[in-house]
Amino acid sequence: MTNYDLVVIGGGPAGLAAALSAWEQGVRSILILERDREPGGILNQCIHNGFGLHRFKEELTGPEYAGRFIELVRQTEIEIRTDTMVLELTRDRVLHAVSPSRGYETIQAGAVILAMGCRERTRGAISIPGARCSGIFTAGAAQRFLNMEGYMVGRRVVILGSGDIGLIMARRMTLEGAKVLACVELMPYSGGLTRNIVQCLRDFDIPLYLSHTVTDIRGKDRLEQVVVSRVDERRSPIPGTEMVFDCDTLLLSVGLLPENELSRQAGIAIDPRTNGPVVWENRECSIPGVFACGNVLHVHDLVDYVSAESEQAGLAAAAYLRGLRPAGQEIRLQNGNGVGYTVPQHFHRGAERLELFFRVRAVYKNAAIRIMDGETRIARFKREHMAPGEMETVQLPKVLLDRVKGDTLTVEIEEAAP
Amino acid sequence: MKEIICITCPKGCHLKVDEESFAVTGNACPRGAVYGANELRNPVRVVTSTVAAEGPQRRLPVKTDRPIPKGKMFEVMDEIARVRVKAPVRVGDVLIANVAGTDGNVVATKALD
Amino acid sequence: MNYDVLIIGCGVTGAACAYQLARYDLRVGVLEASNDVANGTTKANSAIVHAGYDPLPGTKMARLNVLGTALMGPLCARLDVPYRNNGSLVLSLTEEDDGTLKALYERGLANGVPGLRLLSREETLALEPNLSPELRGALLAPSAGIVNPWELCYAMAETAVRNGAELMRSAPVTAVERLEGGWRLRTPKGDFSTRYVLNCAGTLSDRIAALAGDHSFRIKPAKGEYFLLDKAEGKRVEHVIFQCPSRLGKGVLVTPTVHGNLLVGPNAVPSDPEDTANSAAGMAFVRASALRSVPGINFRENIRNFAGVRANSDREDFIIEESAVAPGFFHLAGIRSPGLSAAPAIGLEAVELLRQAGLALKEKADFIDSRRRVRFHELSEQEKNRLIAEDPRWGRVICRCETVTEGEIAAALHSPIPPVSVNGVKRRVGAGMGRCQGGFCGPRVQEIIARELGLDPTQVLMDWEGTWVLCGETRKGDARQ
16 A cells, blocks of 8 residues: 555546645645646647637637646656546545556545546436437547547538537537537526637528427437427427428436545545535535545536536545634525535634635526525625526635525525516 | 527527628517518528547547538538547648638647547 | 248347347348337337236236336346336325226236335325325235336347348338248348248238238227437436326327436327327327326426327237238237337247247257447446557447437447447437437437448438438539539
C-alpha cells in the first residue's frame, strides 16, 4: 500500500482544478487517477469553442481549456496516472486501483476528492419503443467516434433531446457532410444554451420540434426510420401527430447522470435529486475527508463553474489535511416552490459564506429567488430570466447567514404577478 | 424584417431586424441592438473541426483563430479536409493561413507530440 | 457424405446437441444462419431454469424440463457458466390463484419436481419481504434457478468445436436435397452432405422442415418484451418471482440475473420470427403487471429494453422426432419455454434418437469436458497481478460499468468461436452490458475488435449482418465525400 495526502479520482476539468487548488494551498503529496489514456476528460472530445468565457475571458475550445490546466499541473509535482481505473473506495479512504503499468494496487489517502464526472442517459433509461437495429447512439459516443477516432456514424440524422451535446453534434455532423433532419425535444423549452440553438440549429436551418418525442424506431438491421409525435401537457404522445423521418442515425441527448457507483459503494449519502453526493458548503461528503466536485456532484452547464467549484473542494481538502474541520450546528437547505435541487444540501452555522447552486423546474420571466428562514425572508435576488437548462447561483455572505435562526433555509421562486 | 434570437445573454430575446436600416426591435438592452445589426450585416462564426494526424492519435483538433464569415463555413471545412499533419505540432500552430480567402487562420487546439 | 450429423441452428438447442455429439467419434457440423451463435431466442429470454411444475405430466416437455434442470448445475460447473440455484416462487394474489397454486403443486409432484412446498403468506414474506401486500401465499420450487443463457450456448458450442465439431457461421440453409442415405444442405458458404440432420432452427424450424418436404408443424412465433434494470435494483428479490397464470394472462416474472441486475417480463404477442421491436403498449403492460407482484420496483433504474421471440408451435409439446416423410431428418422444434431448462436433456435426447436410428456411437478417449473463462473482477489481487504482469492489457479496464479489461476482450476474440460484433463481445465478456450501455466503451471495443481481427473499424458490426455502426472516415486530407 502506498500513501498520498490527497488522491483525486478523475483527471478531467474538475479533478485538475481541485488538485491545483490543493497544491496552491501547500499540499505536496497529490495523486490524480485518470481512467482514460490522457488527462482532460470529456473536454478532449469537445473540440468546439465556447469554453472559458468566465474563467479566462476568452473563447477556448475544450482541448485548449483542458490544456491550460494540464500545463499548470505539469509545472507542479502533482502526479497523474492515466489508464488507471479506481475499482473501490473504502470509508477509511483506501483506494483499490488497476492499471496496465502498475497492476492492481491499494492506496491510502489522507483526503479524497471525487471528480469522476457523469455519463449520458441511454435509450433504456427513457424506454424508447421500437426496433433493436443499429444506428442509435448517445450524442457523446457519436462525438467520440467523430472527433477522437475520425469516423462518421451516419449520413441522415435525427437528434432526440436538445441538450448541448446534441446541439453541438447537429452542427458538427452537418459540417462533416451529414444531413441533420430534426432536433426533437420532449419539453416545451430547450434543454441547451440559447447560443447553441442559434449557432448549431438555426445556422443550418435544422428544425427544432419542442413538445415532441420519438415514438417508434424502425429498421431491420440498421435504422431506417424514426417516428416523431407531438406530446400533450402530460408529455404523452398525441395520436395522429406522427411524422416519419427517413434516417440512418438517431442521436440521444437526453440528459446526464453523475457517475457515483464508487461513492455509493463506499457508503456516501447520495441526493436522489442530483444523483450526486450530499455535501456541506465546503463540498465535503457524508464520509469525512471525502470531497466531491464537478459533474459527479451535479451536472453543470459550463466548465467554468466546474473549475470554480473544484477549487473550493481543493481548498477544503487542504484545510482538512491541516486538521481544520468546519464546526457549528447543521442548517439544511430545502427546495421550495420551483426549485429542483440545491448544492450544497446543508451547511454549518457560522460559515464564512455560502455559494448556492440550484436549478429551477420551469421557465420564469421577471421572477425572484427568495431565501426563507421559516417565515422570515433572509434574501431576495431578482432574475429577468430563469430556465431549467441554466444553473442558477446566489452568494450569501456571512452577515446574512448569521441572521438565520432556524435549522432549515428554504430556497424558492417568487413568480412575477400575472 | 428578419427574426433572430439574441445570444448575448441567456435571456434569448427575439429580435426583429430591418434588412435595410439594420434597426433592431425586441431587444431588452443595447447589446441586443448591436448583436442584431451585426448578425445581419456580417454574421461570423468560429469553425472547429479536426485534421488527419499521423500516429496513434488519429485526429488533431483545430479551429479558425477568429470568426470567419458564416457563408464561408463549408469552404473552410473543405480546406481543413485537405490537411494532414505530423508531429510535432504545438497549440496555436498555423496549419492553414488565410483560410478560404478570409483573414482567419486554421490553428491547432491541441499539441501532437 | 462429408458429415455424420449436421445441425441446423446454433442456439442453445443446437449447441446442446453439438456438445453431446462431440463426445463421439463422429464428423459433426453446425450450420448457423447468423454471424454468431446464440443470436436468436437464446440471447433474449427470461434466463430461468424452471423447476418443471408447468408442463403437463407425461409430455416430453415435463420429462426433459425436470431432467435438464437436474443436469444444469453440474453442466454449468464443468463449463464455467454463471448459474445460480436461487429457487422460484409462484405467488398467489387472489382466491383463484390459491386453486392454481394447488394444481401446480400437484402437477409438479407428478412430474417429479423435487422439494416443492406450498408456503403461507408469512413464510413467503420471510423469504421475500418486498412482495405485494395482497400476497396470500406461494409455491416454492427450490430446484429452480437462473443462468446466463447465451454463455451456456457459447460454452457448449465452444466445447463442441474444441472437440472437433465444425461450426459454419453466416451459413443459412437455403435448400435441402435428398441423397441416397443422407442429405445435402445448400448454404451461401457452400454445400454440405450428411447422413443425419438435426433441425434446431428455432423460430425458423418450420421453414427448414418445409425445405425437406415436411409440412407437419408450424411455428407460431410469440414475442416477449423485457426490462433490464440496473444492479441497484438487483437485490429487490432473491428468488425468481412468478405470477399465477390466470384469466388475465400468463403473468410476468421478476428475477435477479446471474449478473446481478433485475429482469422484468415478458408479455406474449404473436410476431414475425425475427421481430424483436419493443412497443409502448407492451412495455406499459409488463411494467404494470410486474408491480402487482413487487410494488417497489424502481423503473427509473431501467438500463435496457429488449424483446425475444419464442419458437412456439401449433403442437402442445416439444417436437423432438424423426420426420415422418424425410428419413434421417430430425426435428428439435417448437422448443418454447422451458426449452432453456431442458437444453441439457434435449442434447442427450438427440443422441438417443440418432442411436436408435442406427448411428454408431463410439466415445472419444480424449474428449475435453471442461472450459474456463477468466473474469477479471472475480480474481484475487494476486491473480490479477499475475495476469497483468504476463500481459498488461489485463490491467486496462475498458468497460467501467462491468469492470471488463482489454485482456478479457482480446481473449474472447481469440477463443474457439470468436465474436465478430460489438454485441458479440458484450455477450461474451459483459463489456457494454452495464448502466452506460456501451456509451463509453463502445468506440474502444470497436477499435479492439478491428485490431484483433484485422478489420477496418467500419467493418465491425453492432450485431447481426447489416447492423453497421460506422459509415466511413471523416475527411482525411482528401477530397470532399
